[in-house]
Amino acid sequence: MKSGFVAMVGRPNVGKSTLTNRLCEEKVAIVSDKAGTTRDSIKGILTKGETQYVFIDTPGIHKPKHLLGEHMTNTAIRTLKEVDCILFILDGTQEISTGDQYVMERIVEAGNTPRIAVVNKSDLFSDEEYSAKLQEIKEKLGEFNDVIMLSSQFGFGVERLLNSLKEYMIDDCWYYPEDMYTDMPVYKIIGEIVREKLLERTKDEIPHSIAIEIINVNKRDEGQKDKFDVNIYVERESQKGIIIGKGGRLLKEVGTEARKDIERLLDRTIYLNLWVKVKDKWRKKKPFLKELGYYLDEE
Numbered sequence: 001m002k003s004g005f006v007a008m009v010g011r012p013n014v015g016k017s018t019l020t021n022r023l024c025e026e027k028v029a030i031v032s033d034k035a036g037t038t039r040d041s042i043k044g045i046l047t048k049g050e051t052q053y054v055f056i057d058t059p060g061i062h063k064p065k066h067l068l069g070e071h072m073t074n075t076a077i078r079t080l081k082e083v084d085c086i087l088f089i090l091d092g093t094q095e096i097s098t099g100d101q102y103v104m105e106r107i108v109e110a111g112n113t114p115r116i117a118v119v120n121k122s123d124l125f126s127d128e129e130y131s132a133k134l135q136e137i138k139e140k141l142g143e144f145n146d147v148i149m150l151s152s153q154f155g156f157g158v159e160r161l162l163n164s165l166k167e168y169m170i171d172d173c174w175y176y177p178e179d180m181y182t183d184m185p186v187y188k189i190i191g192e193i194v195r196e197k198l199l200e201r202t203k204d205e206i207p208h209s210i211a212i213e214i215i216n217v218n219k220r221d222e223g224q225k226d227k228f229d230v231n232i233y234v235e236r237e238s239q240k241g242i243i244i245g246k247g248g249r250l251l252k253e254v255g256t257e258a259r260k261d262i263e264r265l266l267d268r269t270i271y272l273n274l275w276v277k278v279k280d281k282w283r284k285k286k287p288f289l290k291e292l293g294y295y296l297d298e299e
């Protein structure tokens, strides 16, 4: 038995969560085309042959603008110090920026942990562009133990990545049962699924203004459906109107889609009730962030 921990880091929107899901062959982390979708470190687990890989999907690393952003970046940076290998994920369609260099500085600060650069979205660039990218990585970021080109969305190159990672999985035990693919509790997954459905239907500032809290889980008797009550927090009255939608339509669609995903996951039918509440500037309020389970470092 062999195992190890792997951090997935990079700028927002490069495909860290998509890759985590692909590697674990399950939907562990929610994905969207909006930056800042992942707010906590999420573990995705893959046990293959004798090797157990524990992937830690992190929020994107960027210069924080508010308390939640600070929590997100700190979470990612803390993870760097706790792993056996770091995957630095890049969007191969974009030039390497100061944002990537900021991530690299954090990786270097974390010490001598082995690091692999992953050039993602290979379905969108050519082999020539990839050769140029290799040169650019060397010049702007520095040396890596390995560089791997892949497409998280389509799965090309994922096997190669697993083979490359194998040599760093050196603990002589497994930390999780063979069939476990995440350590996220069920209520947290439910909140994340609701958030994903909302993100698919909103834009601008709204995705960042949404927080989810599971307020009630009613366990029913055999043969009866469990009932989940979920609060959706937004920051302004106008946002509440948008989320509810004309005649309650948007909220209803979100509820139906989320319920179907949750039922598939739990393998049983449930009731799901969604409530929309306004909480002014919640992203800047420490007690409320704590209540939602976002851990904040004490200054």
Ligand SMILES: Nc1nc2c(ncn2[C@@H]2O[C@H](COP(=O)(O)OP(=O)(O)O)[C@@H](O)[C@H]2O)c(=O)[nH]1
Pocket: 010, 011, 012, 013, 014, 015, 016, 017, 018, 019, 030, 031, 032, 033, 034, 035, 036, 037, 038, 060, 120, 121, 122, 123, 124, 150, 151, 152, 153, 154
């Ligand atoms: N074309 C393409 N799009 C991808 C790929 N991987 C991720 N994406 C898209 O990039 C966006 C951001 O993905 P996500 O995993 O949430 O990024 P994260 O913020 O780094 O976790 C989403 O719209 C994904 O569908 C890929 O390999 N190819």
Ligand SMILES: [Mg+2]
Pocket: 016, 017, 018, 029, 030, 037, 038, 058, 059, 060
């Ligand atoms: Mg993510």
